Amino acid sequence: MNNVINVGMADLKTARTPDILMTAGLGSCIGVCLHDPVQKVGGMAHVMLPTTNGNSVGNPAKYADQAVGLLIEEILKLGASKSRLRAKMAGGSQMFTFPGKPPVLRIGDRNAETVESELKRFGIPLLVSDVGGGVGRTIHFNVTTGDLRVRTINHGEKVI
Amino acid sequence: MQITQVQLDALKEIGNIGSGHAATALSTLLQRRIDMSVPKVWTVSLDNISSVIDQLDSLQAVVYVKVEGGAPGKAVFFFPIQSAEAVVQALMGTDEGIDILGSELAQSALKEVGNIMVSSFIIALTKLSGIPLQPSVPALAIDMAGAILDAVLLEEGTIDEEILFIDTQLTGIPLIEGKFIFLPNEGTLNKLFGVLGL
Numbered sequence: 001m002n003n004v005i006n007v008g009m010a011d012l013k014t015a016r017t018p019d020i021l022m023t024a025g026l027g028s029c030i031g032v033c034l035h036d037p038v039q040k041v042g043g044m045a046h047v048m049l050p051t052t053n054g055n056s057v058g059n060p061a062k063y064a065d066q067a068v069g070l071l072i073e074e075i076l077k078l079g080a081s082k083s084r085l086r087a088k089m090a091g092g093s094q095m096f097t098f099p100g101k102p103p104v105l106r107i108g109d110r111n112a113e114t115v116e117s118e119l120k121r122f123g124i125p126l127l128v129s130d131v132g133g134g135v136g137r138t139i140h141f142n143v144t145t146g147d148l149r150v151r152t153i154n155h156g157e158k159v160i
Numbered sequence: 161m162q163i164t165q166v167q168l169d170a171l172k173e174i175g176n177i178g179s180g181h182a183a184t185a186l187s188t189l190l191q192r193r194i195d196m197s198v199p200k201v202w203t204v205s206l207d208n209i210s211s212v213i214d215q216l217d218s219l220q221a222v223v224y225v226k227v228e229g230g231a232p233g234k235a236v237f238f239f240p241i242q243s244a245e246a247v248v249q250a251l252m253g254t255d256e257g258i259d260i261l262g263s264e265l266a267q268s269a270l271k272e273v274g275n276i277m278v279s280s281f282i283i284a285l286t287k288l289s290g291i292p293l294q295p296s297v298p299a300l301a302i303d304m305a306g307a308i309l310d311a312v313l314l315e316e317g318t319i320d321e322e323i324l325f326i327d328t329q330l331t332g333i334p335l336i337e338g339k340f341i342f343l344p345n346e347g348t349l350n351k352l353f354g355v356l357g358l
Contacts, residue, residue, distance in 0.1 A: 008207040009310065025216030025306020028314050048206075048314055058321045059206070095311035096224055096299045105317045136307025138217040153219050153303055154261065 004140070007031070007044045012061035014043035014074045017144040026091035026137045028108035030064065032115050033088045033139075034071055034124065035146040036080035042143030043075040047091075049107065050114040064114035072122060085124045088148045088160060089115055090139050092131035108132065128160045163324075163349070167358050168201055171326060174352065175199030177288060178281040179328035179340055185280040189273060190250040190332065197329035203322045209309065212325060212341070213238065216306025220244070221260060223274025223300050224312055227282055229293035231348045235278045236312055238305055238339040239270075246335045247273060261302055271298040277340070289355050312343070324349070 002018040009029065015021050017040035023031050026046070035042045045067040052063045060066035076082060092108035112131040119126050130137070130150050140149040151157040163171075176199050187194040210216055221244035223237045239247060245258050248266045251273070252258075260266045275298045282293045301308045313319055326342040344352070 009209050010206045024210075025213075025304040025310070027304075027307030027310040029310050048310065048319060049317060053317075062206070062319070093307065093311070095301045095303065095308050096315075098297060098299050105315065107311075107314050107317055134301075134303075136217070136304030138304065151217070 007046050009046055010048050010059050010062035012043070012045040012067060012071055012074065014041065014071075014078055015143050016041050016078060019143055021141040021143060022139060024138045026139065027093055027095045028091070028111060030089055030091035030111045030115055030131065031137075031139045031141075032064075032068060032071065033141045033148055034075050034080075034085050035088070035141075035143060036075065036084045037086070037146055038084055039079050039081065040144050041075060041078040041080050042141055042146070043071045044141050045071045047111055047115060050110040064111055064118060068115060068118035068122065072124070086146070087119050087124050087126045088128050088141075088146070089126065090130040090137050090148065090150050090160075093136065094132075094134055095136065097134075130158070130160055164358075167349075167353055170353070170356055170358055171201045171349075172199055174285060174288060175201060175326040175328060175342065178284045178342065181280040181284040182277040182340055183328075183330055185276050186273065186330065186332070189276060190247065190336075192250060192336075193333045194336070195331045195333070199326055199328045201324070201326050203324045205322050206319070209306070212327065213305045213309055217304040219303070220305040220308070221270055221300065221302045222305065222308045223271055223298050224308075225274055225278040225298045226296035227278070227293055227342075228296055230291035231285070231289060231293060231344070231351045233342055233344040233348050234312055235281060235295075236309075236341045236343070237274050237277065238341070240337060241302070243332075243336045243338055244270060244302075246332070250336075267300055267302075271300050274298045274300070281340075281342070289352055291351065291355060
């Protein structure tokens with residue numbers, strides 16, 4: 001029986017096989033997932049914004065520029081090896097457009113860009129991502145296989 | 161920000177009057193009875209957001225209108241998809257099934273519903289506070305409720321650890337339920353408390 005562990009907004013969790021990490025209803029937020037296929041451990045962070053940007057940090061899992069490093073630290077505690085870590089991510093949508101007003105901040109896109117550059121900075125390969133567009137996503141991350149199941153309402157479900 | 165009991169009561173009353181006007185507008189528009197809960201004024205921490213929307217990945221039609229002017233905020237209507245269909249059916253006077261995702265007419269009708277409800281809310285709030293306010297053009301999203309809520313919350317690129325919601329449940333008879341949320345922007349609460357002498 002695998003446990004499904006819920007990762008809330010601005011939350012960060014790690015798990016061992018055979019557990020599943022999940023987060024529901026990602027809009028402009030990003031679910032970043034790390035996996036060590038040998039140790040069969042994984043972690044997920046529900047990132048909301050790209051950078052702390054001088055804001056008092058509060059909960060570091062909220063920001064892409066803090067969460068990736070923290071997620072690595074946490075997953076290493078479960079015996080993962082940094083050199084084996086690989087990443088997947090999903091989310092980063094633009095859910096609303098106001099007629100005649102281009103979205104200035106593009107939070108979703110910038111979240112994805114920041115996660116990507118953070119992963120690069122730590123030397124962790126991003127195997128695959130499902131980001132952008134205008135759809136909400138619910139994701140389940142299998143820490144045994146590293147499969148990331150992405151469910152949307154109008155574009156079905158896929159495993160990446 | 162610390163809110164006193166008196167201020168909290170004032171916000172509830174603002175919610176009550178404002179949402180009452182919005183519910184009345186919906187009732188007039190649809191020609192059916194709409195009941196309204198006592199507004200809940202509460203601060204929710206981010207990890208507890210699912211207490212605002214029970215099912216973060218449930219399919220809902222959400223109309224989002226920005227309240228602009230001296231006391232800005234965000235007004236958001238959540239309609240579970242069946243209720244959104246019932247709203248459009250009542251507006252169009254039909255019993256036929258409506259595919260909201262596929263119908264531009266239905267979507268524009270929903271936006272108009274949001275527009276009229278928020279305008280009523282704003283008129284009430286302006287009368288009460290004397291602060292001039294205007295609604296933005298309404299935007300509509302039909303997708304997972306949680307995904308839409310996060311986009312609304314994050315739009316300005318900042319977010320607090322705790323968010324104040326003024327939250328009213330609407331129930332139409334038969335078969336319509338919806339949730340009206342007003343999110344005051346930073347500074348708006350102080351402005352309102354100021355003019356109300358609190």
